[in-house]
Amino acid sequence: MPSIKKDDINLGIDYCLKNDLFKELNDLYNSIPNGDCIGCGKCCMESVGANLVEFLNIYNYLNKNKNVHNIVMEKILDYYFKEYKEKMPCPFKDSNNRCLIYEVRPLNCRIYGHWRKKDYNKNYERIKKDNIEFARYMEEEHNIKVDESILNYKIEYCEKFKPSLDYMNKDERMKYYDRGMVIDSKLYSKGIMDIDFRDRGIVEYFIESIFFNNVASNIRINITKNNSYKVLRRVKALVL
Template sequence: MASIKRDEIEKSIAYAEKNGIFEKLNKIYDTVPSGKCEGCAKCCMESVGINLTEFLNIYKYLKERPEIYNKYIDKVLDYYFMEYKEKKPCPFLDENKRCAIYEVRPLNCRIFGHWYKSDYNLNLDSIKEKNRDYRDLMKARYGFEINEDVVEYRIEYCEKFIPDNGERLSKEERLSYLDQIMILDSQIYSKGMIDIDFRDRGIVEYFIDSLFFTDTSYNMKIKISQDFDKGEKVLKRIKKIVAVGKK
């Protein structure tokens, strides 16, 4: 059983469709300024944070395209369970550095190039400090070292992205987009159709929670991280179990 049950997802998607929530989400996306991106994909190196409404929108998109879902769910598993060993790109990035879910990519992807450099670097410094604290916690609690390349990885500020209007977004403007999407989330949560805790999740974590209980997946991740040689065999078994569940 998963933390986010399949029937809860389907009911929430049906509610969102009936009440125009995905249309409202797209209208929010449409107000994000456009810009010129070189497509280097250097920014596509994390489990980017998303909201519930965004997860449901992406999940619906993939389930309507099972060939894409089936191709990328293994990459989701690789990213999550091997996260402490090596830094992998976003699992939805294809071999040609193209986004497999570009049409429904989340807000954080859409506004990435729109940060002011000073704001971006302050946020990056905060993330690095949290990563180091987490590394120390894992060492003290479970006795293993997170790969230092993972801990210290930086997605550098993009100097090459050019906003079409020549202006980047202030912190207040970026947060206003987030607030609008959180209002959509609250409409779904208020109906009690989906029983999950209200916390920050990345896109990978949302999909993992749609496959496993949170405690189960986390405990398996810790065991794999304590011995990666044996862990790769465990991951192969996990993939087989998930593959059976997709049928």
Template sequence: MAGIKKHEIEKAIEFAEKNGIFEKLNEIYNDVPTGKCSGCAKCCMESVGTGLSEFLNIYRYLQERPEKYRHYMKKVLDYYFFEYKEKKKCPFLDEDNRCGIYEVRPLNCRIFGHWEKEDYNINLESIKEKNRDYRDLMKSRYGFEINEDVVEYRIEYCENFVPDSGKYLSKSERLEYSDRMMILDSKIFAGDAIDIDFRDRGIVEYFIDSMFFTDTSYNIKIRMSQDWKKADKIMKKLLVITGIR
């Protein structure tokens, strides 16, 4: 049923453990500069882009904590299938604005406050255009409107975060971290430990693909978006199907 089968995930985790992938991942994390965060969690409002090695690390972390896994997978399902209806915070963010996977959070979360303002705002403008183009595509292809609050939502540049070094990361420095992450991911793909397509995924999409065939989950999401009156009933069935209740 899964786009990323459970036995393949387990095989990939075993491969990563034997080949020191998680140790190298932690080396990358430890190299990220530190800084002072106010804890407002205003940045924790999306399915942040995540590498394969990071997903495996987070998956392993949650599998070792079954209650946490069930708790957060309910929120992952809710985030994914109602994404076009309302803007929700990251499903791994708790009610007290604390990250439930803080120890293993992705690189993009760790470097968020370290962007130079000009670079961040250029990227934000690009995201605005992509969101609007995607809204228009969904309207023309499937005949429904994505909520404008979702389309126009912006995670603004953080003025409160202060790097301990007093220096923000340049674009080339940020890309260097991403390159190191891609090298780790390529080792897992090269080891034939997992059979999935090599594309950008958010953390939510990775977990959704671990529970459904990719086309299946997307088609259900479209169907729900076309008729929100039936969405709650469909969601209840999905919780039963996935065993997350």
């Protein structure tokens, strides 16, 4: 049984629909100022963090769009299990740089271009430091050396995105994230889903809806150590 049970996901989606949590989420999204994006897709190169209600909203969307669902799930498996060996784009991006879940994309994607450059670069330095620490841990504990091209990859600040208003400072951005947390709290407080409260990337949510977390992690370590994707092909045959 996976870490995030399918029955719990269905209960969560049902609760969100009956109690207008998806509507609240859309109201939050619609309150973000517009911006002029050229659609180059250069920012869509990682699994962004997402709230639980955002995951349920995306899961529900994919259930209603089976053709997109099948494409996305294979990309998610590739992204997760090849993460230490290959730098892959966001699994929700297609070959034409279009977002396959654009209507329900997470808050992190919607607010990306609104960062001030100084804040963006400062945040990158923090992430880089965390990545270096994680790479050191993987080498010491699992004898896995994370590829340098992945470790040092940087999504460059987008100079071409033009917000309709001014760029946001940290306090302005946090107001949107705080509203998202309030929406999440309405679901967590009901205890209808057996899921721990912690930060997750959107890919992690989907992986945990398929595997036990430690099982998926062990498979990924095995694939990386043996530099072989035979195991991944067997996993796909079972899952897809």
